[in-house]
Amino acid sequence: MRDCVFCRIIAKEEPAYIIYEDDKALAFLEHRPSSPGHTMVIPKKHGETLVDFSPSELSMVFRAVQTVVKALEKTFATTMLTIGTNYGELSGVPHLHIHCIPRFPDDGGGIIQSVVYNRPKEDLKTIQERIKRHIQGCPPVLTWRLTYCS
Structure with a gap:
């Protein structure tokens, strides 16, 4: 998609500091x-949400996330990271992307829940019941199977 900045990065039409690339995913340093x-970390296939991808496609993207995380831990001598998946209209770019953010003591960051502050007005039991009604009406999208990569 020409109007997607991440697709242009994948096509090497937009500059980026790429640190990892394979046939299914690409990882680059965040410009801010x-x-x-x-x-x-982004999938090379354009898609806006997790459900736009097959289980095997997601598996390959998260394999890239794991590779990147290991490199970040070694590079910055930390075992603390915040990893967040963004998609949808408010994500900034309409292309699934996973932030891998190294963390350090006293870095001023918070827990991942601190990026959104929209306290529910309903109690947790009510929310649970509402979600479970929808889950029961949805066919499973992902079927997980453990496979070990060499």
Whole structure:
């Protein structure tokens, strides 16, 4: 998609500091980093949400996330990261992306829930019941199977 900046990065039509690439995913440094090494991992296939991808496609993207995380841990001597998946209209770019943000003591960051502040007006039991009604009416999209990669 020509109007998607991430698709243009994949096509090498837009500059980016690429740190990892395979046939299914690409990882590059965030252009407005929250932390040294703040990296975006994106699928090479354009899709806006998790349900736009097959289980095997998602598996390959998250394999790339795992590779990037291991490199970030070694590079920045940390075992603390915030990893967040963004998609949808408010994500900034309409292309599934996963932030991998190295964390450090006293970095001023918070828990991942701190990025949104919209306290529910309903109690948790009511919310649970509402979600479960929808889950029961939806066919499973993903079927997970453990496979070990060499």
